[in-house]
Amino acid sequence: MKKKLLLIKAGTIMKMISIPLSCSAQLMTNNTVAITITGGAQLTVKGDIQNNAGTTIGNSGTIDLNGNWINNSGSSVFGTSAGTVLMNGANQNIDGSNSTVFNNLTIQGSGTKTLLLTTTTGGAYVTPAGTLAMESSVLDLNSNTLFITNPNSSGITSLAGSIKSEMVNNSSKVDWDMQNAQGGHIVPFSNNAGTIIPFKYEVTDNNNHGHVVMSTYATNTSNIPYPVSPNMVTDVNTLGDGTPSNMVHRFWQVDVQNAGVFSALTFTFDPATEAPAGPGLLLAQNWNNASAWNSPSAFQSALGPDSIQLFNNDKYGTFGIAKGFSILPVTLVSFFAVLNSGEVDIAWATAAEINNDYFTVQRSVNGNDFETVAVVDGAGNSTVMLNYNAVDKNPYYGISYYRLKQTDYDGATSYSQIVIINNSVTLATDVMFYPNPITEYALISVNASIKHAGNIDFELYDVAGKKIMGTQLMHLNALAENVFRFERGNLTPGTYFFRFINNGEKMSEGKLVVQ
Numbered sequence: 001m002k003k004k005l006l007l008i009k010a011g012t013i014m015k016m017i018s019i020p021l022s023c024s025a026q027l028m029t030n031n032t033v034a035i036t037i038t039g040g041a042q043l044t045v046k047g048d049i050q051n052n053a054g055t056t057i058g059n060s061g062t063i064d065l066n067g068n069w070i071n072n073s074g075s076s077v078f079g080t081s082a083g084t085v086l087m088n089g090a091n092q093n094i095d096g097s098n099s100t101v102f103n104n105l106t107i108q109g110s111g112t113k114t115l116l117l118t119t120t121t122g123g124a125y126v127t128p129a130g131t132l133a134m135e136s137s138v139l140d141l142n143s144n145t146l147f148i149t150n151p152n153s154s155g156i157t158s159l160a161g162s163i164k165s166e167m168v169n170n171s172s173k174v175d176w177d178m179q180n181a182q183g184g185h186i187v188p189f190s191n192n193a194g195t196i197i198p199f200k201y202e203v204t205d206n207n208n209h210g211h212v213v214m215s216t217y218a219t220n221t222s223n224i225p226y227p228v229s230p231n232m233v234t235d236v237n238t239l240g241d242g243t244p245s246n247m248v249h250r251f252w253q254v255d256v257q258n259a260g261v262f263s264a265l266t267f268t269f270d271p272a273t274e275a276p277a278g279p280g281l282l283l284a285q286n287w288n289n290a291s292a293w294n295s296p297s298a299f300q301s302a303l304g305p306d307s308i309q310l311f312n313n314d315k316y317g318t319f320g321i322a323k324g325f326s327i328l329p330v331t332l333v334s335f336f337a338v339l340n341s342g343e344v345d346i347a348w349a350t351a352a353e354i355n356n357d358y359f360t361v362q363r364s365v366n367g368n369d370f371e372t373v374a375v376v377d378g379a380g381n382s383t384v385m386l387n388y389n390a391v392d393k394n395p396y397y398g399i400s401y402y403r404l405k406q407t408d409y410d411g412a413t414s415y416s417q418i419v420i421i422n423n424s425v426t427l428a429t430d431v432m433f434y435p436n437p438i439t440e441y442a443l444i445s446v447n448a449s450i451k452h453a454g455n456i457d458f459e460l461y462d463v464a465g466k467k468i469m470g471t472q473l474m475h476l477n478a479l480a481e482n483v484f485r486f487e488r489g490n491l492t493p494g495t496y497f498f499r500f501i502n503n504g505e506k507m508s509e510g511k512l513v514v515q
Contacts, residue, residue, distance in 0.1 A: 027067070030055040037061040037083060051077055051096070059083030059103070066109075071096035078103060080125040087113050087137075094119050101149075103130035107137050107161050115144040122149030128177075129154075134161030134188055141165055141172035148174065151181040158198070162190030165215045170229040170253050173215035176201075180208045184266075191218050191250075191270050199252065200266035204311070210257025218274055219249045227251050227318050231289045238293040239285055240322025248282065248321040249274040256316050264311040267321060271306040279466065280323035280351075281332045283417065284310045287318040298403065299367065301419045302334070304459065305467050311420070312367055328406045328414050330356050330378070333385070334463060336497055337402040337419045340510040344392040344421055346373070347495065347511070348404060349463050353382040360405040361390045367401045367418065378406070387463050389495075395423050431456070431500045437513035438488055444473065446482040457501040458486075460512070463494070488514060 027047035032054035037043055041061035048067035051057070055073040059081045066089035071077055077100050084104035091111035094100065103123040107113055123130040128149035134156065139146075141164060148155045155176060165172040174187050184202040191197055201212055219225065223244045226233040230253075240246050248269050256263075267284055269275065276282070283296035299312040308321055331352040338345050346361050356378035362370040374390035392402075400423060404416035432445040446456065458476070460469035468491075476484040491514045499509040 030057075030073075034058070037063065057081065059085075062086055064088055065092070066090075068093040068095055069100065071098045071100045073098055076101035076120070076124060078124070080123070082123060082125065082130065102132075104133065105130070106133040106135060107139050108135045109137055112138045112140050112164075114140045114142050115146065116142065118145050118147070120147040120149060122147075122155055122177075124149070132156045134158040134163065136160045138190060138194070139163050141167075141174075143167055143169075143171040146174050148176040151177055151179040153181065153183040153185050155185065156187060158186065158188035158196075162188045162194075162196045164190055164192075166192055166217045167215070168217050168225050168228060170215050170227065172217075173213050173253070175211050175213045178203055178209045178212050180206055184264075185212070187214055189216050191273070193270065193273060195270040195272065197250075197268045197270055197274075198266075199268065200264075201254065202264040202266075203261075204264050205262040207261045208258055209261045209263070212257070213255045214253070216250060216252045218270075219251065221245070221249060223247045223249055223320075227253065227287075230255070231287060231317055233287050233318055234291060236293070236320070236322075239320045240283070245277040246280065246323045247276055249276075250321070252319040254316050254319060260314065263313050264309060265313055265319075266303065266307060266309045267319065268307045269321070275306065276323055279333055281334070281417070282308055282321050282323050284308050284319055284321050286315050287320075289317055293320065296417075298415055298418055300417050302417075304461070311418075328404070328416055329354060329408060329412075330406060332404070332416060335404055335416050335419060336461075336463075337421050338497055338509045338511055339395075339421055339423055342395075342423075344395045344400075344402070344423070345389065345511040346392065346402060347387065347389040347463055347497075348416075349385060349387045350379075350382065351385055353379050353386070355409045356380060356382075357407045357409045359388065360407065361392070362403050362405055363392060363396070364401040364403075365396055365399070370401075370403065370405075373402075380409075387495075395421065397423055399423075431508040433486075433498060433508075433510060433512065436510075437515045439515050440488055442486045442488075442512075443479070444476070444484040444486055446473065446484075455503070456507070459499045459501065461497045461499070463496070468496075 028045050029050045031052045034056045036058040039060040044064040046066045050070040051073040053074050057077050060083045062084045064086045082103045085102050086106045088109045092113045093116050095116040099118045101120040101124040105121045121132040122128040182203050184200045186198050186200045188196055188198045250269050285293045285296045288294050300310040303309050330350045333349040333351050335348040358378050359376045361373040363373050364370040373392045376388055379386055400421045401418050403418045407413050456473045458471055461467050473484050479485055493514050496512040498512050500507045
């Protein structure tokens with residue numbers, strides 16, 4: 001075994017170097033040289049790496065970098081090699097006169113990592129499979145494009161790291177070549193305050209989506225500035241009710257290479273600085289690329305007070321989220337459908353009703369053809385909060401779609417957003433919550449087969465859809481290896497909804513009654 005490079009001070013490399021062992025340097029400048037880092041080896045550089053003209057690096061190991069990455073080589077440097085570059089310092093830049101194609105790029109350390117030019121992760125070989133691992137710190141796109149060539153959802157992974165877009169002219173964006181790779185592709189965007197607000201694009205058909213380009217930025221409380229590129233937004237009069245205080249203070253831009261593809265989009269915003277004033281039903285809308293916002297699709301669901309999922313989607317461009325545009329004549333505050341011991345509990349709340357005769361709860365197996373589950377009388381006219389509920393005692397197995405149909409005294413009808421239920425064995429039995437109803441406490445039992453699958457989050461919502469608790473199971477009182485105790489605490493008697501989430505995916509949900 002041999003170690004051919006050990007740089008303690010700044011130096012210049014003038015020949016081919018093979019590095020089978022861990023080496024270190026404070027500064028590395030490469031001039032017209034081919035460097036090979038063999039599998040299992042690690043090159044640690046405490047300062048910058050500057051690759052000058054003619055430099056190539058065959059990396060099947062790891063480059064641990066504390067300084068800046070500078071590529072003036074005249075090429076993408078790594079070619080088809082499949083190693084890892086670990087940016088592990090404080091504030092660091094990816095810079096140079098040439099764009100770099102990284103295979104695995106891992107973002108760690110502190111401070112901010114800033115792109116000073118277009119950059120690619122995922123590799124440049126025939127089947128790109130490298131990963132951008134956002135383990136900590138912020139990657140600031142800084143008016144540049146980040147290309148992801150790995151089409152799979154593993155193209156970007158995130159622990160506590162995030163990606164900062166935040167440019168009104170759509171110059172800071174993630175371009176992910178997803179092709180037809182199924183599953184949820186999550187971009188862990190963060191805002192200027194450092195709050196992570198992930199965006200998820202899920203390929204839901206078998207078509208080739210090609211390059212999916214995503215960006216987002218925050219606005220002020222008047223919901224300006226408006227987007228200027230690639231399509232200029234001129235007003236928000238048709239976004240919700242046109243009142244800035246009723247709009248989420250953020251826009252999203254989502255574009256696809258190939259038309260006619262279907263996806264599910266999940267938008268998340270910062271409830272501390274970007275939420276609209278007061279409670280209400282939030283709906284996503286997209287700009288018609290001319291002069292107005294399209295009416296909100298019925299195919300969307302609130303995943304929480306700060307997250308909206310738009311599914312069965314085939315429209316792209318600029319998106320906003322607002323309340324006040326009521327698909328129903330009533331002011332609908334919330335609409336829930338949750339699986340509970342083999343039945344589906346449906347609950348909704350209204351803040352106001354005008355000439356409301358009755359509600360019809362409907363379900364579907366395909367999202368298009370609906371049948372009646374229950375009919376519930378409305379209040380006629382009301383200006384106070386009212387709560388309603390129904391039960392589907394014989395739900396379909398697998399995926400079902402639920403919606404609310406509202407009928408006026410004059411026979412006019414309209415519909416709510418759609419919510420999705422997955423009535424499968426695994427969803428119902430991964431986590432058990434009992435007893436229910438509860439008086440003082442309940443026990444949470446995690447299926448032994450998934451207890452090591454990662455952190456499991458527990459969320460609790462009131463009937464208005466407001467999250468009143470969010471914690472990880474590990475922070476509750478552990479009575480056994482996979483049994484936890486949930487204390488009632490200050491919860492007042494009534495109905496609540498709980499949800500268990502593992503690695504960003506919903507595992508189980510249900511209704512909790514507190515006596």
